[in-house]
Amino acid sequence: xxxxxxxxxxxxxxxxxxxxxxxxxxxxxxxxxxxxxxxxxxxxxxxxxxxxxxxxxxxxxxxxxxxxxxxxxxxxxxxxxxxxxxxxxxxxxxxxxxxxxxxxxxxxxxxxxxxxxxxxxxxxxxxxxxxxxxxxxxxxxxxxxxxxxxxxxxxxxxxxxxxxxxxxxxxxxxxxxxxxxxxxxxxxxxxxxxxxxxxxxxxxxxxxxxxxxxxxxxxxxxxxxxxxxxxxxxxxxxxxxxxxxxxxxxxxxxxxxxxxxxxxxxxxxxxxxxxxxxxxxxxxxxxxxxxxxxxxxxxxxxxxxxxxxxxxxxxxxxxxxxxxxxxxxxxxxxx
Numbered sequence: 001x002x003x004x005x006x007x008x009x010x011x012x013x014x015x016x017x018x019x020x021x022x023x024x025x026x027x028x029x030x031x032x033x034x035x036x037x038x039x040x041x042x043x044x045x046x047x048x049x050x051x052x053x054x055x056x057x058x059x060x061x062x063x064x065x066x067x068x069x070x071x072x073x074x075x076x077x078x079x080x081x082x083x084x085x086x087x088x089x090x091x092x093x094x095x096x097x098x099x100x101x102x103x104x105x106x107x108x109x110x111x112x113x114x115x116x117x118x119x120x121x122x123x124x125x126x127x128x129x130x131x132x133x134x135x136x137x138x139x140x141x142x143x144x145x146x147x148x149x150x151x152x153x154x155x156x157x158x159x160x161x162x163x164x165x166x167x168x169x170x171x172x173x174x175x176x177x178x179x180x181x182x183x184x185x186x187x188x189x190x191x192x193x194x195x196x197x198x199x200x201x202x203x204x205x206x207x208x209x210x211x212x213x214x215x216x217x218x219x220x221x222x223x224x225x226x227x228x229x230x231x232x233x234x235x236x237x238x239x240x241x242x243x244x245x246x247x248x249x250x251x252x253x254x255x256x257x258x259x260x261x262x263x264x265x266x267x268x269x270x271x272x273x274x275x276x277x278x279x280x281x282x283x284x285x286x287x288x289x290x291x292x293x294x295x296x297x298x299x300x301x302x303x304x305x306x307x308x309x310x311x312x313x314x315x316x317x318x319x320x321x322x323x324x325x326x327x328x329x330x331x332x333x334x335x
Contacts, residue, residue, distance in 0.1 A: 078107045078147075079121035083301070092125050093132050098333050100326060101129040104140035105155075108147030108203040118147070119154035126158065126187045136329030138322065139207075140195045142221065143295075146202020149230070153179045156210045159192070161185045163214055166206045168230050168248040169257075176248050191332040192217035193325035196276060197286065201227035202250075208276045209252035220282040220325045226275035228258025252276075282328070284321045293317045 081090035082102040094100045103125050108118045129137070146152075149166075156165045160181040167178045194208045194217045205224045211217035228250035234243040249259040260274040278284070286294075294317045301316075 078105055078109050078118040079125055080104045080106065081125070090125075092129050093134070094138070094326065098136070098330055099132055099134045100329050100333070101126075101132070101134040101137040102140065103129075103137065104142075105144055105204065105207075107144060108149075108151035108155075110148035110151045118151040119158075122155050123158060123186070130187065134190055135333040136190050137192045138195065138325050138329065139192055139211075139217070140322070141200050141204040141208055142195050142197045142321070143199045144201070144204035145199070146204055146227065149203060149206070152203035152206045156207055157181050157184070158186050159188065159216060160210060160214055161188060164253040165210050166253070167251045169251055170248050175251075191329055193328055194219045195221050195321050195325055196224050196278070197222045197291070197321075199225060200276070201225035202229070205258050205276050206250055206252075209254075209256075209258060212276065212279070213253040218279040218282055218325075218328060219276060220328070221278055221284055221321045222286065223272065223277045224275040226258065226260025226272075228260075228274070282324060284324050286321065290317070294319055 079090075081092040081104070082094055083091045085091045092101050092103055094102045103122065105118065105122070110119070111117050153165050162181050162183050165179040165181060168176045170176050192211060194211055196204065196208050196219060200208065200221075201224065205226075205228060208217075208219055208224065212219050229246045230248035230250065231244045232247045234245065236243055249257055251257050256273050258275060260272075297317045
């Protein structure tokens, strides 16, 4: 209406009708028009547009939360062991005389300089365990929300002698890119048990699915989250935040889609094909209160192992998933 009135006023400057319309619009603007903040208008429009995609992983991140989002992408200490040595370094060997290694990956980070690079740190941990002549490995991916695709592929390449690691497919189902093992697997010859739970997602599901499909590991715990989506991050500028869009999905070597679609949310988990499910006989359900106690004890133990740390009080919470995995590895190591 404002534009229309201005056009009329310019085109017919001598017409009393155009002057009346312009005067009316001027009064509306001065008395009844509520100004809209341009940034709020932009953010509202972006949020509404992304919501129409119907994809829970495509999101718009406001400028106020942009820094926290970027910091979350660069996670420190993504490779940890089961305990710390007296000098504060991680010990990747479980207690006992069967020489079973333990590596927990909390996220998949990738940096150009190699600092906090998950794949490089994973290789270093395996090199350390190889000197210990391990006879089995526990790879703990519980509560791992994912991260860098490249880091996940690089880790699989260290353990998989040959074959497909993962493929990405577009919204039309066509393969966009396929990742295969280089044939230079540096570490092999020992059984592996991968631990997952319902919060294991994205890159962690790629690793678990790849090792399971190639029969290089058994999976112990709970069905994973089912976030097999590839996101592209678009920086909208300093004042306007970040847009994260789903452009593809991850598919495991067996040909199954890792991603859980909206239609699968209410489906029977036991019959589902999305995500990664434990091997038969290795499904261990852990309720939230048990999981919280275990995480709390884990954090206290890690802090206590640091120089100057205080010893933890009380008895440790039994880790039933880890015990199940160790039992499997012990049976294999004895052969």
